[in-house]
Amino acid sequence: MRAPPRFRGRRFLLRGALPMAAVLEIRGLVKRFRRDGGWLDVLEDVSLTVGRREFVALLGPSGCGKSTLCNIVAGLIPADAGALRLEGTPIDTVARGRVAYMQQKDLLLPWRTVIDNAILGMEIQGVARAPARARAREMLRRFGLEGFERAYPALLSGGMRQRVALVRTLLCDRHLLVLDEPFGALDAMTRRAMQGYLLRLREEFGRTVLFVTHDVEEAVLLADRIYVLSARPGRVRAEVAIDLPRPRQPTGDAVVSTKARLLDVLEAELAEARA
Ligand SMILES: Nc1ncnc2c1ncn2[C@@H]1O[C@H](COP(=O)(O)OP(=O)(O)OP(=O)(O)O)[C@@H](O)[C@H]1O
Ligand SMILES: [Mg+2]
Structure with a gap:
């Protein structure tokens, strides 16, 4: 059995190399919205990368700016500061359509x-x-x-x-798939089936995926790496490489211990936000 992964970020150190050639590179991303005559700081100095064929999960409390980050990556809204590159070229709102994006709301045409x-x-x-x-x-x-x-x-x-x-979204032929809680409304059985399907798709077609989820287990079962964001304003609190063979079993020792450590990070984060 492999040892459970170690952590990087403010609290943990990551073992292993940085991802291969980055498809997505974000450095120092800042986003705030006007709110009640003032400003709401949503993302504060967020940096992350998604390597080619990598499956990266973004985990964080509700309202910490995950969908906002996805909207920026997809070019729907501009960042206030920071550098974003997709395949080495800057992302801006003019260059929309370079990312296959499944938004949190399904947005089907009736x-x-x-x-x-x-x-x-x-x-x-x-x-x-x-x-x-x-x-x-x-x-x-x-x-x-x-x-x-x-x-x-x-x-x-x-x-x-x-x-x-x-x-x-999957049928769009793009370099990067951004999936914002794609399984949020599914029952547990369908969710497992969809997770399996997404993994096969990754293996068959080598798609590069940035995946938002609330579900710690889902992140551990699917991802190559996980970024944990803090409560709003969202900052990267931990980066976790999940170096475990697939398919991963929810009850496997390494999966269970990784989940427990991630939950500790999230709980510490929420406690800090409440304090
Ligand atoms: N266009 C906007 N104008 C003003 N405030 C906004 C706008 N879009 C998002 N927000 C605020 O920014 C914060 C982050 O929202 P966002 O939807 O990115 O969070 P989230 O992490 O995706 O949450 P959830 O997990 O619940 O989906 C929230 O407080 C939200 O109300
Ligand atoms: Mg969201």
């Missing part, structure tokens, strides 16, 4: 069927409808949505809608 929602990203990229639909059909089948291709989003459960949004 007037489009499931399959036509699924092909939206491909259509924007200029893929013709027929081949796009063929690819989408296969992907929808793998996500348990066979038979719902012609349904409209209003008829679907929350979990089904999330899966359609995930399929749409």
